[in-house]
Amino acid sequence: MESTAVLRRFNRTYTQRIGALDETFLGLGLPLASARLLFEIGYVGPVTAQVLRARLGLDSGYLSRLLRGLEERALVAVAPDPGDRRRRVVSLTRAGGRMLARLDQRSEELALGLLEPLSERQRGRLAEALATADLLVRAATIAFEVVDPASPDARTAMGHYFDELDRRFDGGFDPGPLTDEDLATMRPPGGTFVLARSDGEVAACGGVQPLGAGIGEIKRMWVHDGWRGAGLGARMLRRLEDDATALGHTVVRLDTNGTLTDAIALYERNGYRSIERYNDNPYAERWFEKDVRSR
Amino acid sequence: MESTAVLRRFNRTYTQRIGALDETFLGLGLPLASARLLFEIGYVGPVTAQVLRARLGLDSGYLSRLLRGLEERALVAVAPDPGDRRRRVVSLTRAGGRMLARLDQRSEELALGLLEPLSERQRGRLAEALATADLLVRAATIAFEVVDPASPDARTAMGHYFDELDRRFDGGFDPGPLTDEDLATMRPPGGTFVLARSDGEVAACGGVQPLGAGIGEIKRMWVHDGWRGAGLGARMLRRLEDDATALGHTVVRLDTNGTLTDAIALYERNGYRSIERYNDNPYAERWFEKDVRSR
DNA sequence: CCATTTGTCTGACTCTAGTCAGATAATCGG
């Protein structure tokens, strides 16, 4: 069957039966919108109304009313922000925390009720299927974003990358200090740095830096462990190649270590061919190149 | 990870990203409830309001208004049922068919848009996972219902059962005429007949009839082909055992043919032991018994 | 320091998605 047909059929089944998990909230006398708001406040901690509006996409008047409703039930406390007294900071009260815990419990009970008729084995199968679907749906809706390589998220992502190399290389890996010039090469013109984010969390990263006339080098490509098997590596590679083309490069090169067999397989699957050593990176053992002109 | 946690996590991911498929409908100026109704009418063909109400779980007054709304837009035609002039038969008009096609296309485009970033292989994996999840979620929410064995749905289900035996037995199978006495044995006191329904469609059936003091016989247990692997057989068996106990039986028996290896495995897995022939059913080759007193 | 912008709030709406209590007409059972 075609994928879209399966997706649409599932969507029908799902909204009919599990969509009801949402109605959890109604059971506790809290409308859905209010419950979502409460969840958001509980999740991010004390926030300004502004941030809530942005995160949930609410009208300011509507949010104001929702917040007052929660305040009247003593679930949240609203106070002016000392730094800017136009802003209002919202935080959970004790009672709000308890309500959140009850919502959570109710949601758990409903989930349990749904699974109850299934045997242990079938529950396992369902969990496995849903976990796969979850990963792939999240992967499909991931957002790629060009960021400055010196930004905190970019630095964190590169840090993960270095940590992974350190774990996987036999003798460990020492990136040396991350100098400003080092980062500057992954900025325009000639360079770029890309993050893949899902729900604000960084899932993958990668950069391009210039390596001579018409040649771009792909650097620091990394995919978060939790995202293995979702094809993010291939998508990031493709994205970086496109960006390299847009930056005026006609060829991209990259180096890698022999222990990174999955990375090597990825490059080979995507049209990279082995070339001679082109740099003096002591950790590099394999060098690749791909023509990205004709795209 | 625990199943409920996976389910809840998936629910969050899903409502955020795919729940948007619903908003399709809004794009075409048709409220969600009306669009769902239109889909249902298009899917099952001309139907009575009664059937629509049962399938979508709508209040009769609400349905009446929704139908009038669709009628005013000339998307459906409503006419009295010639057979029973209280009933009203709803059918799609030309314009209704076109609207449905547009809704369908819109939904297809959205689904395609969601899947687009995935590779062919990942789309296949997602489709497989969703198909599994779909089957199991539907199985988990299936409803068992005691019906009269002479009711149309019961007769249809038994018909499927006989057809399957006819296909699977080497020399075919002839149930003979379904006599009234034959059916009467699967009514209280002493007997029962159970259907498993999903969205109104019969997914499985089975009956109990008295077979002497304290002994019930399980008969005509059948599971729809599309529901294989969802554990419906085991659940129906369990349900019939419970019903037999409630009817005062302390032992249940059943017979089967050697070609029905899956059924035999099911019985053995669920505590049935082989016994000597207890009837003169010419198609029976194996006889089983289970003590259902201590439950 | 004054006009503008920003962040929030209020009032007045709209639309969707129902629910509930009867009314009405057709059909059924005895």
Place this chain on the structure above:
DNA sequence: CCGATTATCTGACTAGAGTCAGACAAATGG
């Protein structure tokens, strides 16, 4: 044939989830 039942419809509600315009106060830029 008559009373009960069934299938649908109408009227009168409610609650949720927003939208939009404008008011108001605090902050900001020149």
